[in-house]
Amino acid sequence: MEYQRIRNLLFRLDPETAHHAVELLLELATFLPPLLHLLEKRFLVQEEILSQELFGRTFPNPIGLAAGFDKNGTMAPSLHALGFGFVEVGTITPRPQIGNPRPRLFRYPRYRALQNAMGFNNDGADVIAARLRRLRSRSFPLGVNIGKNKETPPDQTLHDYRLLIQLFAPLADYLVVNLSSPNTPGLRDLQNERFIRELFTMASDLTDTPILLKIAPDLSPQQAVDLCALAIESGGAGIIATNTSTDYSLLPGARSFGGISGAPIRERSFQIFEAIAKELFGKGILVSVGGIESAQEVYRRILAGASLVQLLTPFIYGGPPLVRTMNQELAALLRQDGYATIQDAIGAKR
């Protein structure tokens, strides 16, 4: 069935119910290897020109699933089979959390946007770690995105991250410290020099697993660059830019809470990414996310310095066929410009 028709059915349900239905099916599919194999044949683009080694693993293509779709780590193998070169699960908090009151997720189809105020709803670190242990022999790269519990007092915050890093470092190819969700009160305030220095210094003593910092698009480019530089100086392996935006002027009819994602944040997210790349390219791995919904946009981010890109909202609107098309067209764009491998194009037009 065409994705368009599946989407029409799903969009008749409220967004969270639709998500739960999809999650149930994709979780079920993880227990059916022949089905995964079929999906992979249909959707996963594995051309040599798109493949690269990073964090000691092979990324078959550079388009990954951003955090927030598979918060509980229940569907990663299915999402890989549906075309993603890598999957990031989470955000995971130490203790289970129900998140903010509903409704907290809204579609804006006219603008190919979403607005969410989920608030790190997740099953908690122990349950999800047990799930991820079953994926140890997986064939694809896995990132784990971590965050503090809402109720954790400020003087205990570092302790939350310590526990999460210790638990998930052995289970992931990379970790992401998410200080940029707008939906946990005070979280974005941790995007400050003192905390970032303390956190990354502590983290590099705890593990060799690469740890990336994920930042908000609502910092000024200079602020973003300074904080990212500090994270890398303090032992961070790279940057993911960006999370959702709280600039509600970007989306006509936006609510006045939560974060906006998808097409309306594309330019904002690119500008912040570009500023970071100009300063930090070559010093850490740079991942670009926010409103990426075409191969041209992936290519633009790669040329600007992104080793990898991620998407979430465009996946809701375009489904697995979009990821496949983006990868196929990206391979064509690289060839057209005479690049033999994706590595040659990364950062070529900084």
Ligand SMILES: Cc1cc2nc3c(=O)[nH]c(=O)nc-3n(C[C@H](O)[C@H](O)[C@H](O)COP(=O)(O)O)c2cc1C
């Ligand atoms: C419903 C929803 C939930 C999200 N949850 C998380 C999350 O738990 N952790 C996180 O780091 N980012 C989260 N994000 C942000 C995305 O990972 C991504 O950074 C952002 O949506 C911009 O990308 P996009 O335009 O491709 O959606 C979430 C986004 C959406 C739409």
